[in-house]
Amino acid sequence: MAKLHIFNAGPCLLPQVAIDNAIEALRDFKGTGVSLISISHRTKGWEETMDECRALWKELLNIPDTHEVVFLGGGASMEFLYVAMNYLEKKAGYLDTGVWAHKALKEAQGLGEAVAVACSKDRNYCYIPKGYEIPTDLDYFHITTNNTIYGTEIRTDIDCPVPLIADMSSDILTRKVDVSKYALIYGGAQKNAGPAGVAFAIIRKDSLGKVSRYIPTMLDYRVHIDKQSMFNTPPVFPIFVMNETLKWLKSVGGIEAIQVQDEKKAEILYAEIDRNTMFRGTADKADRSIMNVCFVMAEGYEDKQDEFMEFAKSRDIVGIKGHRSVGGFRASIYNACTLEDVQALVDCMQEFEKKNA
Ligand SMILES: *Cc1c(COP(=O)(O)O)cnc(C)c1O
Secondary structure, X not given: OOOOEEOOOOOOOOOHHHHXXXXXXHHOOOOOOOOOOOOOXXXXXXXXXXXXXXXXXXXXXOOOOOEEEEEEOOHHHHHXXXXXXXXXXXXXXXXXXXXXXXXXXXXXXXXXXXXXEEEOHHHOOOOOOOOOOOOOOOOEEEEEOEEOOOOEXXXXXXXXXXXXXXXXXXXOOOOOOOHXXXXXEEEEHHHOOOOOOOEEEEEEHHHOOOOOOOOOHHHOHHXXXXXXXXXXXXXXXXXXXXXXXXXXXXXXXXXXXXXXXXXXXXXXXXXHHHHOOOEEEOOOHHHEOOOEEEEEEOOOOHHHHHHHHHHXXXXXXEOOEOOOOOXXXXXXXXXXXXXXXXXXXXXXXXXXXXXXX
């Protein structure tokens, strides 16, 4: 089979070495003769994997001692609930920048008062609101740093007068983050950190324990910190692959190196979208995501959409269909996606233009 260029939005492309090592571990976990999915999670070999994974998160993201990393089931969507359970006492504020941000807000509204401080729905979430003021009476302010569906991103660590909480599902491990500015950073692994089935949380320990409600055991971040993510059976397979993904990231030079490559990939693709007469980007230029590149057929070429999709498929390009709420195309160019993959898409767009424009 020809090598495919995979642009899936999540679950997505992971480094081949992580996939290969996962296959080997499914056969034989660390030479024990037992499959990864049959070992006890209390064996020493597994605890070493957990420790290694935690240590890699801390090393790669330069996480200070004030914060702890935990691994959870339930995905980012479950963490929408964790956030409200662990932090909402009187009132929370959310930056409503897309479907995921809105779902996070709704989950908090089920437990108390939560408001949208600013919202970009008026233009189908194609930009990040600016010039809003964060009220100082909030328990926390919640942002979604990368809006996977709309291709917008907050790529700086904002100043915030109240505890800052960020869903970084789709841009974690793609840039240096000043973790000390956040009470909590969380997300599902399946966009840059590993396969589906595990979520992560980077928690400032002293930000917890400030709410008066009863928190169900499994939804209490303190329990997972105390038990080092082993309160119950951890999702061993996704954590194993996440660890392999982080090892790969370290081997290619860590965040500093991947950030250069990620920005370069995005630059090349956006440059083509802006140059090519047949396509146009949907997100405001100032807020464009480095991870999810959204574009549509330009005016006059709307009827060519299906044809381009077929053309791309014939060039071994897969996963570029846009989310139904935006339409058009979305190329997700996460860490494991290479410059060659992006170049293949750019070449394909140029050929299509030559044929049609
Ligand atoms: C994919 C995604 C989610 C949902 O993640 P699940 O793990 O499927 O619950 C939440 N937020 C963002 C920004 C996402 O990209």
